[in-house]
Amino acid sequence: MIIAVASGKGGTGKTTVATGLMLALRDSGHQVAYLDCDVEEPNGHIFLEPQCNESEDIYIEVPEIERDKCTLCGKCAELCAFNALLVTSADVIIFHELCHGCGGCRYFCPVQAVRPGQKKIGIIDRGTAGQAVFVRGELEVGTVLSPPLVNAVKKNQISRGVNVLDAPPGTSCPAVATVRGADFCILVTEPTPFGLHDLSLAAQMASSLGVPCGVVVNKAGDSRGLIENFCLQEGLPLLMKIPLSRTIAEAGSRGVPLNRAEAGWDQMLLNLYSDIEGLIMSERAYGNQR
Ligand code: SF4
Ligand code: SF4
Structure with missing residues:
Protein backbone atom coordinates (compact mmCIF):
# COMPACT_ATOMS: atom_id res chain seq x y z
CA MET A 1 0.00 0.00 0.00
CA ILE A 2 1.41 3.36 -1.02
CA ILE A 3 -0.29 6.47 0.32
CA ALA A 4 1.07 9.83 -0.85
CA VAL A 5 0.25 12.87 1.26
CA ALA A 6 0.33 15.97 -0.94
CA SER A 7 -0.88 19.55 -0.99
CA GLY A 8 -1.15 22.22 -3.63
CA LYS A 9 0.68 24.70 -1.40
CA GLY A 10 3.14 24.66 1.46
CA GLY A 11 2.17 25.15 5.09
CA THR A 12 -1.16 23.33 4.95
CA GLY A 13 -0.24 20.59 7.45
CA LYS A 14 0.82 17.87 5.01
CA THR A 15 3.63 16.63 7.26
CA THR A 16 1.31 16.79 10.29
CA VAL A 17 -1.02 14.36 8.53
CA ALA A 18 1.74 12.14 7.08
CA THR A 19 3.64 11.72 10.36
CA GLY A 20 0.41 11.35 12.36
CA LEU A 21 -0.86 8.64 10.03
CA MET A 22 2.44 6.78 10.14
CA LEU A 23 2.55 6.87 13.97
CA ALA A 24 -1.07 5.75 14.33
CA LEU A 25 -0.44 2.80 12.00
CA ARG A 26 2.87 1.88 13.64
CA ASP A 27 1.44 2.00 17.16
CA SER A 28 -1.50 -0.18 16.16
CA GLY A 29 0.85 -2.91 14.92
CA HIS A 30 1.03 -2.23 11.16
CA GLN A 31 4.27 -2.58 9.26
CA VAL A 32 4.85 0.93 8.01
CA ALA A 33 7.47 3.10 6.34
CA TYR A 34 7.60 6.87 6.27
CA LEU A 35 9.43 8.28 3.25
CA ASP A 36 10.12 11.99 3.24
CA CYS A 37 10.05 12.93 -0.46
CA ASP A 38 9.94 16.66 0.34
CA VAL A 39 13.63 16.68 -0.52
CA GLU A 40 13.97 20.46 -0.74
CA GLU A 41 12.83 20.87 2.84
CA PRO A 42 12.45 17.54 4.64
CA ASN A 43 11.05 18.03 8.15
CA GLY A 44 9.31 14.74 9.06
CA HIS A 45 12.31 13.86 11.25
CA ILE A 46 11.41 16.73 13.59
CA PHE A 47 8.15 14.94 14.46
CA LEU A 48 9.40 11.35 14.29
CA GLU A 49 12.88 11.63 15.87
CA PRO A 50 14.30 8.68 13.91
CA GLN A 51 17.60 6.92 14.45
CA CYS A 52 19.40 7.07 11.09
CA ASN A 53 22.34 4.74 10.66
CA GLU A 54 22.92 4.80 6.92
CA SER A 55 23.53 7.58 4.40
CA GLU A 56 23.90 7.29 0.64
CA ASP A 57 25.05 9.92 -1.84
CA ILE A 58 22.80 10.10 -4.91
CA TYR A 59 24.22 11.04 -8.30
CA ILE A 60 22.88 11.63 -11.78
CA GLU A 61 24.81 11.03 -14.97
CA VAL A 62 26.09 14.22 -16.58
CA PRO A 63 28.16 14.52 -19.76
CA GLU A 64 31.90 15.04 -19.92
CA ILE A 65 33.46 15.98 -23.24
CA GLU A 66 36.59 14.32 -24.59
CA ARG A 67 38.14 17.35 -26.22
CA ASP A 68 40.56 15.39 -28.41
CA LYS A 69 37.64 13.61 -30.11
CA CYS A 70 35.12 16.49 -30.29
CA THR A 71 34.72 18.11 -33.71
CA LEU A 72 32.59 21.00 -32.35
CA CYS A 73 29.81 19.95 -34.73
CA GLY A 74 27.15 21.32 -32.37
CA LYS A 75 24.76 18.34 -32.56
CA CYS A 76 24.71 17.80 -28.79
CA ALA A 77 23.70 21.43 -28.10
CA GLU A 78 21.05 21.26 -30.81
CA LEU A 79 19.58 18.15 -29.25
CA CYS A 80 19.62 19.18 -25.59
CA ALA A 81 16.09 20.24 -24.65
CA PHE A 82 17.34 21.90 -21.45
CA ASN A 83 19.96 24.23 -22.98
CA ALA A 84 22.61 22.61 -20.82
CA LEU A 85 25.23 22.67 -23.60
CA LEU A 86 26.78 25.52 -25.55
CA VAL A 87 29.13 24.78 -28.44
CA THR A 88 31.35 27.69 -29.41
CA SER A 89 33.99 27.83 -32.13
CA ALA A 90 36.58 26.75 -29.53
CA ASP A 91 34.88 24.72 -26.84
CA VAL A 92 31.83 22.85 -25.50
CA ILE A 93 30.53 24.45 -22.31
CA ILE A 94 28.36 22.32 -20.00
CA PHE A 95 25.93 23.93 -17.57
CA HIS A 96 25.68 21.05 -15.09
CA GLU A 97 22.93 22.69 -13.07
CA LEU A 98 20.63 22.61 -16.13
CA CYS A 99 21.47 19.03 -17.16
CA HIS A 100 18.67 16.49 -16.54
CA GLY A 101 20.96 13.51 -17.08
CA CYS A 102 18.93 12.14 -20.00
CA GLY A 103 22.08 10.85 -21.78
CA GLY A 104 20.84 12.14 -25.16
CA CYS A 105 24.03 14.03 -26.00
CA ARG A 106 26.15 10.93 -25.33
CA TYR A 107 23.87 8.76 -27.44
CA PHE A 108 23.77 11.09 -30.44
CA CYS A 109 27.35 12.42 -30.55
CA PRO A 110 28.60 11.22 -33.97
CA VAL A 111 32.19 10.70 -32.77
CA GLN A 112 31.56 9.35 -29.23
CA ALA A 113 33.20 12.38 -27.70
CA VAL A 114 30.76 12.43 -24.75
CA ARG A 115 31.54 10.16 -21.83
CA PRO A 116 29.43 9.71 -18.69
CA GLY A 117 30.36 11.75 -15.62
CA GLN A 118 28.58 12.08 -12.29
CA LYS A 119 27.01 14.90 -10.35
CA LYS A 120 25.88 14.56 -6.76
CA ILE A 121 22.31 15.79 -6.31
CA GLY A 122 21.71 14.90 -2.67
CA ILE A 123 21.75 12.28 0.02
CA ILE A 124 19.38 9.68 1.40
CA ASP A 125 19.29 8.89 5.12
CA ARG A 126 17.85 5.56 6.24
CA GLY A 127 16.91 4.45 9.70
CA THR A 128 14.02 3.64 11.97
CA ALA A 129 11.44 5.51 14.00
CA GLY A 130 10.58 2.88 16.61
CA GLN A 131 9.40 -0.17 14.65
CA ALA A 132 8.81 1.86 11.49
CA VAL A 133 11.17 2.35 8.56
CA PHE A 134 12.26 5.95 8.11
CA VAL A 135 13.82 7.32 4.90
CA ARG A 136 14.42 10.88 3.83
CA GLY A 137 16.09 12.61 0.92
CA GLU A 138 17.88 15.91 1.14
CA LEU A 139 18.71 17.87 -1.99
CA GLU A 140 22.24 19.24 -2.40
CA VAL A 141 22.33 23.02 -1.95
CA GLY A 142 22.29 24.72 -5.36
CA THR A 143 20.71 21.73 -7.13
CA VAL A 144 17.33 22.23 -8.75
CA LEU A 145 16.77 18.78 -10.18
CA SER A 146 14.88 16.94 -7.45
CA PRO A 147 12.78 14.21 -9.20
CA PRO A 148 15.71 11.75 -9.49
CA LEU A 149 16.29 12.13 -5.74
CA VAL A 150 12.56 11.64 -5.05
CA ASN A 151 12.67 8.47 -7.15
CA ALA A 152 15.74 7.27 -5.21
CA VAL A 153 13.85 7.80 -1.92
CA LYS A 154 10.86 5.86 -3.31
CA LYS A 155 13.09 2.87 -4.12
CA ASN A 156 13.22 2.27 -0.34
CA GLN A 157 9.50 1.48 -0.09
CA ILE A 158 8.68 -1.66 1.87
CA SER A 159 7.01 -4.43 -0.11
CA ARG A 160 4.71 -5.57 2.72
CA GLY A 161 2.85 -3.00 4.78
CA VAL A 162 2.02 0.64 4.30
CA ASN A 163 4.29 3.26 2.75
CA VAL A 164 3.45 6.84 3.67
CA LEU A 165 5.06 9.26 1.20
CA ASP A 166 5.35 12.86 2.36
CA ALA A 167 5.23 14.74 -0.96
CA PRO A 168 6.79 18.13 -1.73
CA PRO A 169 4.20 20.94 -1.80
CA GLY A 170 2.83 22.17 -5.11
CA THR A 171 2.12 20.39 -8.35
CA SER A 172 5.45 20.59 -10.17
CA CYS A 173 7.83 17.75 -11.13
CA PRO A 174 8.92 16.65 -7.61
CA ALA A 175 5.29 16.38 -6.43
CA VAL A 176 4.36 14.49 -9.62
CA ALA A 177 7.34 12.13 -9.11
CA THR A 178 6.11 11.40 -5.57
CA VAL A 179 2.43 10.84 -6.33
CA ARG A 180 3.01 8.82 -9.52
CA GLY A 181 2.36 5.13 -8.86
CA ALA A 182 0.71 5.64 -5.45
CA ASP A 183 -2.42 3.67 -4.55
CA PHE A 184 -4.01 6.75 -3.02
CA CYS A 185 -3.26 10.43 -2.53
CA ILE A 186 -4.40 12.41 0.50
CA LEU A 187 -4.72 16.08 -0.46
CA VAL A 188 -4.26 18.30 2.57
CA THR A 189 -5.70 21.78 2.31
CA GLU A 190 -6.81 24.70 4.42
CA PRO A 191 -10.22 26.35 4.03
CA THR A 192 -9.15 29.59 2.37
CA PRO A 193 -9.50 30.81 -1.23
CA PHE A 194 -5.76 30.19 -1.75
CA GLY A 195 -6.11 26.72 -0.25
CA LEU A 196 -9.04 25.99 -2.55
CA HIS A 197 -7.21 27.23 -5.63
CA ASP A 198 -4.17 25.06 -4.95
CA LEU A 199 -6.32 22.09 -3.92
CA SER A 200 -8.00 22.18 -7.33
CA LEU A 201 -4.56 22.07 -9.02
CA ALA A 202 -3.43 19.19 -6.80
CA ALA A 203 -6.65 17.28 -7.50
CA GLN A 204 -6.07 17.73 -11.26
CA LYS A 241 -11.11 17.69 9.30
CA ILE A 242 -8.48 18.91 11.74
CA PRO A 243 -9.91 21.88 13.63
CA LEU A 244 -8.24 25.25 13.96
CA SER A 245 -6.83 24.59 17.42
CA ARG A 246 -4.27 26.50 19.42
CA THR A 247 -3.23 23.28 21.19
CA ILE A 248 -2.48 21.49 17.91
CA ALA A 249 -0.70 24.54 16.45
CA GLU A 250 1.49 24.97 19.54
CA ALA A 251 2.30 21.26 19.64
CA GLY A 252 3.24 21.37 15.94
CA SER A 253 5.54 24.33 16.50
CA ARG A 254 7.39 22.26 19.14
CA GLY A 255 7.65 19.22 16.82
CA VAL A 256 4.97 17.27 18.71
CA PRO A 257 2.95 15.05 16.34
CA LEU A 258 -0.82 15.40 16.04
CA ASN A 259 -1.33 12.06 17.84
CA ARG A 260 0.49 13.35 20.92
CA ALA A 261 -1.07 16.82 20.86
CA GLU A 262 -4.60 15.79 21.83
CA ALA A 263 -6.30 12.54 22.78
CA GLY A 264 -8.39 10.78 20.16
CA TRP A 265 -6.25 11.48 17.09
CA ASP A 266 -4.75 7.98 16.88
CA GLN A 267 -8.24 6.59 16.37
CA MET A 268 -9.21 9.37 13.93
CA LEU A 269 -6.12 8.63 11.85
CA LEU A 270 -6.82 4.88 11.91
CA ASN A 271 -10.36 5.67 10.73
CA LEU A 272 -8.81 7.74 7.94
CA TYR A 273 -6.71 4.73 6.94
CA SER A 274 -9.76 2.41 6.97
CA ASP A 275 -11.66 4.87 4.78
CA ILE A 276 -8.75 4.97 2.34
CA GLU A 277 -8.59 1.16 2.22
CA GLY A 278 -12.32 1.08 1.44
CA LEU A 279 -11.96 3.70 -1.30
CA ILE A 280 -9.05 1.84 -2.91
CA MET A 281 -11.00 -1.42 -2.87
CA SER A 282 -14.09 0.14 -4.41
CA GLU A 283 -11.97 1.94 -7.01
CA ARG A 284 -10.34 -1.38 -7.96
CA ALA A 285 -13.68 -3.18 -8.07
CA TYR A 286 -15.09 -0.40 -10.27
CA GLY A 287 -11.95 -0.48 -12.44
CA ASN A 288 -12.34 -4.26 -12.94
CA GLN A 289 -15.92 -3.79 -14.11
CA ARG A 290 -14.92 -1.18 -16.70
S1 SF4 B 1 28.03 16.24 -30.64
FE1 SF4 B 1 30.00 15.40 -30.01
S2 SF4 B 1 31.43 16.12 -31.52
FE2 SF4 B 1 29.61 17.39 -31.76
S3 SF4 B 1 30.01 19.16 -30.45
FE3 SF4 B 1 28.93 17.70 -29.20
S4 SF4 B 1 30.54 16.55 -28.17
FE4 SF4 B 1 31.51 17.61 -29.87
S1 SF4 C 1 22.49 14.56 -20.62
FE1 SF4 C 1 20.60 15.33 -21.60
S2 SF4 C 1 20.10 17.14 -20.40
FE2 SF4 C 1 22.24 16.67 -19.94
S3 SF4 C 1 23.40 17.90 -21.38
FE3 SF4 C 1 23.11 15.90 -22.33
S4 SF4 C 1 21.24 16.14 -23.60
FE4 SF4 C 1 21.31 17.86 -22.15
Whole structure:
Protein backbone atom coordinates (compact mmCIF):
# COMPACT_ATOMS: atom_id res chain seq x y z
CA MET A 1 0.00 0.00 0.00
CA ILE A 2 1.41 3.36 -1.02
CA ILE A 3 -0.29 6.47 0.32
CA ALA A 4 1.07 9.83 -0.85
CA VAL A 5 0.25 12.87 1.26
CA ALA A 6 0.33 15.97 -0.94
CA SER A 7 -0.88 19.55 -0.99
CA GLY A 8 -1.15 22.22 -3.63
CA LYS A 9 0.68 24.70 -1.40
CA GLY A 10 3.14 24.66 1.46
CA GLY A 11 2.17 25.15 5.09
CA THR A 12 -1.16 23.33 4.95
CA GLY A 13 -0.24 20.59 7.45
CA LYS A 14 0.82 17.87 5.01
CA THR A 15 3.63 16.63 7.26
CA THR A 16 1.31 16.79 10.29
CA VAL A 17 -1.02 14.36 8.53
CA ALA A 18 1.74 12.14 7.08
CA THR A 19 3.64 11.72 10.36
CA GLY A 20 0.41 11.35 12.36
CA LEU A 21 -0.86 8.64 10.03
CA MET A 22 2.44 6.78 10.14
CA LEU A 23 2.55 6.87 13.97
CA ALA A 24 -1.07 5.75 14.33
CA LEU A 25 -0.44 2.80 12.00
CA ARG A 26 2.87 1.88 13.64
CA ASP A 27 1.44 2.00 17.16
CA SER A 28 -1.50 -0.18 16.16
CA GLY A 29 0.85 -2.91 14.92
CA HIS A 30 1.03 -2.23 11.16
CA GLN A 31 4.27 -2.58 9.26
CA VAL A 32 4.85 0.93 8.01
CA ALA A 33 7.47 3.10 6.34
CA TYR A 34 7.60 6.87 6.27
CA LEU A 35 9.43 8.28 3.25
CA ASP A 36 10.12 11.99 3.24
CA CYS A 37 10.05 12.93 -0.46
CA ASP A 38 9.94 16.66 0.34
CA VAL A 39 13.63 16.68 -0.52
CA GLU A 40 13.97 20.46 -0.74
CA GLU A 41 12.83 20.87 2.84
CA PRO A 42 12.45 17.54 4.64
CA ASN A 43 11.05 18.03 8.15
CA GLY A 44 9.31 14.74 9.06
CA HIS A 45 12.31 13.86 11.25
CA ILE A 46 11.41 16.73 13.59
CA PHE A 47 8.15 14.94 14.46
CA LEU A 48 9.40 11.35 14.29
CA GLU A 49 12.88 11.63 15.87
CA PRO A 50 14.30 8.68 13.91
CA GLN A 51 17.60 6.92 14.45
CA CYS A 52 19.40 7.07 11.09
CA ASN A 53 22.34 4.74 10.66
CA GLU A 54 22.92 4.80 6.92
CA SER A 55 23.53 7.58 4.40
CA GLU A 56 23.90 7.29 0.64
CA ASP A 57 25.05 9.92 -1.84
CA ILE A 58 22.80 10.10 -4.91
CA TYR A 59 24.22 11.04 -8.30
CA ILE A 60 22.88 11.63 -11.78
CA GLU A 61 24.81 11.03 -14.97
CA VAL A 62 26.09 14.22 -16.58
CA PRO A 63 28.16 14.52 -19.76
CA GLU A 64 31.90 15.04 -19.92
CA ILE A 65 33.46 15.98 -23.24
CA GLU A 66 36.59 14.32 -24.59
CA ARG A 67 38.14 17.35 -26.22
CA ASP A 68 40.56 15.39 -28.41
CA LYS A 69 37.64 13.61 -30.11
CA CYS A 70 35.12 16.49 -30.29
CA THR A 71 34.72 18.11 -33.71
CA LEU A 72 32.59 21.00 -32.35
CA CYS A 73 29.81 19.95 -34.73
CA GLY A 74 27.15 21.32 -32.37
CA LYS A 75 24.76 18.34 -32.56
CA CYS A 76 24.71 17.80 -28.79
CA ALA A 77 23.70 21.43 -28.10
CA GLU A 78 21.05 21.26 -30.81
CA LEU A 79 19.58 18.15 -29.25
CA CYS A 80 19.62 19.18 -25.59
CA ALA A 81 16.09 20.24 -24.65
CA PHE A 82 17.34 21.90 -21.45
CA ASN A 83 19.96 24.23 -22.98
CA ALA A 84 22.61 22.61 -20.82
CA LEU A 85 25.23 22.67 -23.60
CA LEU A 86 26.78 25.52 -25.55
CA VAL A 87 29.13 24.78 -28.44
CA THR A 88 31.35 27.69 -29.41
CA SER A 89 33.99 27.83 -32.13
CA ALA A 90 36.58 26.75 -29.53
CA ASP A 91 34.88 24.72 -26.84
CA VAL A 92 31.83 22.85 -25.50
CA ILE A 93 30.53 24.45 -22.31
CA ILE A 94 28.36 22.32 -20.00
CA PHE A 95 25.93 23.93 -17.57
CA HIS A 96 25.68 21.05 -15.09
CA GLU A 97 22.93 22.69 -13.07
CA LEU A 98 20.63 22.61 -16.13
CA CYS A 99 21.47 19.03 -17.16
CA HIS A 100 18.67 16.49 -16.54
CA GLY A 101 20.96 13.51 -17.08
CA CYS A 102 18.93 12.14 -20.00
CA GLY A 103 22.08 10.85 -21.78
CA GLY A 104 20.84 12.14 -25.16
CA CYS A 105 24.03 14.03 -26.00
CA ARG A 106 26.15 10.93 -25.33
CA TYR A 107 23.87 8.76 -27.44
CA PHE A 108 23.77 11.09 -30.44
CA CYS A 109 27.35 12.42 -30.55
CA PRO A 110 28.60 11.22 -33.97
CA VAL A 111 32.19 10.70 -32.77
CA GLN A 112 31.56 9.35 -29.23
CA ALA A 113 33.20 12.38 -27.70
CA VAL A 114 30.76 12.43 -24.75
CA ARG A 115 31.54 10.16 -21.83
CA PRO A 116 29.43 9.71 -18.69
CA GLY A 117 30.36 11.75 -15.62
CA GLN A 118 28.58 12.08 -12.29
CA LYS A 119 27.01 14.90 -10.35
CA LYS A 120 25.88 14.56 -6.76
CA ILE A 121 22.31 15.79 -6.31
CA GLY A 122 21.71 14.90 -2.67
CA ILE A 123 21.75 12.28 0.02
CA ILE A 124 19.38 9.68 1.40
CA ASP A 125 19.29 8.89 5.12
CA ARG A 126 17.85 5.56 6.24
CA GLY A 127 16.91 4.45 9.70
CA THR A 128 14.02 3.64 11.97
CA ALA A 129 11.44 5.51 14.00
CA GLY A 130 10.58 2.88 16.61
CA GLN A 131 9.40 -0.17 14.65
CA ALA A 132 8.81 1.86 11.49
CA VAL A 133 11.17 2.35 8.56
CA PHE A 134 12.26 5.95 8.11
CA VAL A 135 13.82 7.32 4.90
CA ARG A 136 14.42 10.88 3.83
CA GLY A 137 16.09 12.61 0.92
CA GLU A 138 17.88 15.91 1.14
CA LEU A 139 18.71 17.87 -1.99
CA GLU A 140 22.24 19.24 -2.40
CA VAL A 141 22.33 23.02 -1.95
CA GLY A 142 22.29 24.72 -5.36
CA THR A 143 20.71 21.73 -7.13
CA VAL A 144 17.33 22.23 -8.75
CA LEU A 145 16.77 18.78 -10.18
CA SER A 146 14.88 16.94 -7.45
CA PRO A 147 12.78 14.21 -9.20
CA PRO A 148 15.71 11.75 -9.49
CA LEU A 149 16.29 12.13 -5.74
CA VAL A 150 12.56 11.64 -5.05
CA ASN A 151 12.67 8.47 -7.15
CA ALA A 152 15.74 7.27 -5.21
CA VAL A 153 13.85 7.80 -1.92
CA LYS A 154 10.86 5.86 -3.31
CA LYS A 155 13.09 2.87 -4.12
CA ASN A 156 13.22 2.27 -0.34
CA GLN A 157 9.50 1.48 -0.09
CA ILE A 158 8.68 -1.66 1.87
CA SER A 159 7.01 -4.43 -0.11
CA ARG A 160 4.71 -5.57 2.72
CA GLY A 161 2.85 -3.00 4.78
CA VAL A 162 2.02 0.64 4.30
CA ASN A 163 4.29 3.26 2.75
CA VAL A 164 3.45 6.84 3.67
CA LEU A 165 5.06 9.26 1.20
CA ASP A 166 5.35 12.86 2.36
CA ALA A 167 5.23 14.74 -0.96
CA PRO A 168 6.79 18.13 -1.73
CA PRO A 169 4.20 20.94 -1.80
CA GLY A 170 2.83 22.17 -5.11
CA THR A 171 2.12 20.39 -8.35
CA SER A 172 5.45 20.59 -10.17
CA CYS A 173 7.83 17.75 -11.13
CA PRO A 174 8.92 16.65 -7.61
CA ALA A 175 5.29 16.38 -6.43
CA VAL A 176 4.36 14.49 -9.62
CA ALA A 177 7.34 12.13 -9.11
CA THR A 178 6.11 11.40 -5.57
CA VAL A 179 2.43 10.84 -6.33
CA ARG A 180 3.01 8.82 -9.52
CA GLY A 181 2.36 5.13 -8.86
CA ALA A 182 0.71 5.64 -5.45
CA ASP A 183 -2.42 3.67 -4.55
CA PHE A 184 -4.01 6.75 -3.02
CA CYS A 185 -3.26 10.43 -2.53
CA ILE A 186 -4.40 12.41 0.50
CA LEU A 187 -4.72 16.08 -0.46
CA VAL A 188 -4.26 18.30 2.57
CA THR A 189 -5.70 21.78 2.31
CA GLU A 190 -6.81 24.70 4.42
CA PRO A 191 -10.22 26.35 4.03
CA THR A 192 -9.15 29.59 2.37
CA PRO A 193 -9.50 30.81 -1.23
CA PHE A 194 -5.76 30.19 -1.75
CA GLY A 195 -6.11 26.72 -0.25
CA LEU A 196 -9.04 25.99 -2.55
CA HIS A 197 -7.21 27.23 -5.63
CA ASP A 198 -4.17 25.06 -4.95
CA LEU A 199 -6.32 22.09 -3.92
CA SER A 200 -8.00 22.18 -7.33
CA LEU A 201 -4.56 22.07 -9.02
CA ALA A 202 -3.43 19.19 -6.80
CA ALA A 203 -6.65 17.28 -7.50
CA GLN A 204 -6.07 17.73 -11.26
CA MET A 205 -2.51 16.45 -10.85
CA ALA A 206 -3.64 13.29 -9.01
CA SER A 207 -6.43 12.73 -11.52
CA SER A 208 -4.09 13.08 -14.51
CA LEU A 209 -1.78 10.50 -12.89
CA GLY A 210 -4.74 8.14 -12.40
CA VAL A 211 -4.28 8.15 -8.61
CA PRO A 212 -7.52 8.22 -6.57
CA CYS A 213 -7.55 10.95 -3.96
CA GLY A 214 -9.46 12.40 -1.03
CA VAL A 215 -9.25 15.59 0.98
CA VAL A 216 -8.21 16.39 4.54
CA VAL A 217 -9.00 19.92 5.70
CA ASN A 218 -6.58 21.37 8.22
CA LYS A 219 -7.30 24.42 10.37
CA ALA A 220 -10.98 23.82 9.70
CA GLY A 221 -13.25 26.54 11.01
CA ASP A 222 -16.17 28.49 9.67
CA SER A 223 -15.35 28.70 5.98
CA ARG A 224 -18.92 28.66 4.64
CA GLY A 225 -18.49 25.30 2.99
CA LEU A 226 -15.68 26.45 0.68
CA ILE A 227 -13.88 23.08 0.54
CA GLU A 228 -17.03 21.00 1.16
CA ASN A 229 -18.72 22.48 -1.93
CA PHE A 230 -15.64 21.86 -4.05
CA CYS A 231 -15.45 18.22 -2.93
CA LEU A 232 -19.15 17.75 -3.67
CA GLN A 233 -18.81 19.32 -7.09
CA GLU A 234 -15.70 17.28 -8.00
CA GLY A 235 -16.87 14.01 -6.43
CA LEU A 236 -13.91 13.97 -4.04
CA PRO A 237 -14.33 12.31 -0.65
CA LEU A 238 -13.84 14.67 2.29
CA LEU A 239 -11.94 12.31 4.58
CA MET A 240 -11.16 14.24 7.74
CA LYS A 241 -11.11 17.69 9.30
CA ILE A 242 -8.48 18.91 11.74
CA PRO A 243 -9.91 21.88 13.63
CA LEU A 244 -8.24 25.25 13.96
CA SER A 245 -6.83 24.59 17.42
CA ARG A 246 -4.27 26.50 19.42
CA THR A 247 -3.23 23.28 21.19
CA ILE A 248 -2.48 21.49 17.91
CA ALA A 249 -0.70 24.54 16.45
CA GLU A 250 1.49 24.97 19.54
CA ALA A 251 2.30 21.26 19.64
CA GLY A 252 3.24 21.37 15.94
CA SER A 253 5.54 24.33 16.50
CA ARG A 254 7.39 22.26 19.14
CA GLY A 255 7.65 19.22 16.82
CA VAL A 256 4.97 17.27 18.71
CA PRO A 257 2.95 15.05 16.34
CA LEU A 258 -0.82 15.40 16.04
CA ASN A 259 -1.33 12.06 17.84
CA ARG A 260 0.49 13.35 20.92
CA ALA A 261 -1.07 16.82 20.86
CA GLU A 262 -4.60 15.79 21.83
CA ALA A 263 -6.30 12.54 22.78
CA GLY A 264 -8.39 10.78 20.16
CA TRP A 265 -6.25 11.48 17.09
CA ASP A 266 -4.75 7.98 16.88
CA GLN A 267 -8.24 6.59 16.37
CA MET A 268 -9.21 9.37 13.93
CA LEU A 269 -6.12 8.63 11.85
CA LEU A 270 -6.82 4.88 11.91
CA ASN A 271 -10.36 5.67 10.73
CA LEU A 272 -8.81 7.74 7.94
CA TYR A 273 -6.71 4.73 6.94
CA SER A 274 -9.76 2.41 6.97
CA ASP A 275 -11.66 4.87 4.78
CA ILE A 276 -8.75 4.97 2.34
CA GLU A 277 -8.59 1.16 2.22
CA GLY A 278 -12.32 1.08 1.44
CA LEU A 279 -11.96 3.70 -1.30
CA ILE A 280 -9.05 1.84 -2.91
CA MET A 281 -11.00 -1.42 -2.87
CA SER A 282 -14.09 0.14 -4.41
CA GLU A 283 -11.97 1.94 -7.01
CA ARG A 284 -10.34 -1.38 -7.96
CA ALA A 285 -13.68 -3.18 -8.07
CA TYR A 286 -15.09 -0.40 -10.27
CA GLY A 287 -11.95 -0.48 -12.44
CA ASN A 288 -12.34 -4.26 -12.94
CA GLN A 289 -15.92 -3.79 -14.11
CA ARG A 290 -14.92 -1.18 -16.70
S1 SF4 B 1 28.03 16.24 -30.64
FE1 SF4 B 1 30.00 15.40 -30.01
S2 SF4 B 1 31.43 16.12 -31.52
FE2 SF4 B 1 29.61 17.39 -31.76
S3 SF4 B 1 30.01 19.16 -30.45
FE3 SF4 B 1 28.93 17.70 -29.20
S4 SF4 B 1 30.54 16.55 -28.17
FE4 SF4 B 1 31.51 17.61 -29.87
S1 SF4 C 1 22.49 14.56 -20.62
FE1 SF4 C 1 20.60 15.33 -21.60
S2 SF4 C 1 20.10 17.14 -20.40
FE2 SF4 C 1 22.24 16.67 -19.94
S3 SF4 C 1 23.40 17.90 -21.38
FE3 SF4 C 1 23.11 15.90 -22.33
S4 SF4 C 1 21.24 16.14 -23.60
FE4 SF4 C 1 21.31 17.86 -22.15
